[in-house]
Each structure stands twice: as C-alpha cells, then as structure tokens.
Amino acid sequence: MFAASRQLVSRTFRTFSTSAASLDAAANKTATSTAPAVSAASKTTTLPRTYFVERTKAGQLPVYSEFKNAGTRPLTIIRKIQGNATALKTDLLVTYPGAEVRVNERSNQVILKGLVMNDVRQWLTVKGF
DSSP states (O other), rough: OGGGGOOOOOOOOOOOSHHHHHHHHHHHHHHHHHOOOOOOTTTOOOOSSSEEOOOOOOOOOOOEEEEETTEEEEEEOOOEEOOOOOHHHHHHHHTTTTTEEEEEETTTTEESSSSSSSHHHHHHHHOOO
8 A cells, every 4th residue: 555655766976076077178278278377385276075965855954953961961963964974074173163073973973062053054055065
C-alpha cells in the first residue's frame, strides 16, 4: 500500500572545485589579454571551499539550537555539512575569534557554544550558502 506512494529521490552533490572547462577558459582569457605584469605579492588568490552547507527541504539553512544540562547550556548546531567540517570551523573562528567551536566528526556537525543562530545564519548567507 505504501510502496506505490514512495518516490525515488536522487541526490546530487556539488563539487567544491571549479570545473576544468572554466579553468581552461580562464587560462585562455588571461593568455590572450595584454595586462601588465603583476608581482606575486600583490596577487590575492581565493581557494575553493572544501565544504558545503546544504539547505533543508524547506530551503532554510540547517542551523539549530539545542539546550543541554536542563536548559542551562545553550548550543547552536550547524548540520548537513558536506566535505570538511573542520575547515568550516576554522572559517568561523576567523570571523568570530574567541568563540567556542567544536566539530562532531561522526555526524559531520559543527557545534558552537551559546545561542548564535541568527549570526551564523547571516554569516552563511553572506558566504553564499
């Protein structure tokens, strides 16, 4: 009875690096341009992210609050992280120095001490997630 109503859902995973075609196009564009030489010290390179925060089915960011120790210890949890959760932790620590952040390697979640859900959601939105 229930088997007929189930649907097969396929998940697509995003790659964290740029495609080879876009890299070739960028190389061809820079090779044909006549831009002046720039010293290596003045170049800023942006590395591709090694993590991705997937949105929920409702289109929201997976940032949740949790209360431990009879409600006296509030936590903020970032779930649905694909890739390197430790890199997300270091990015959070760069933006919010002094924050107590830890990574649950088994579930690939980042846990922050305190109720900072709105700040983290805003930060993830600015980052492009």
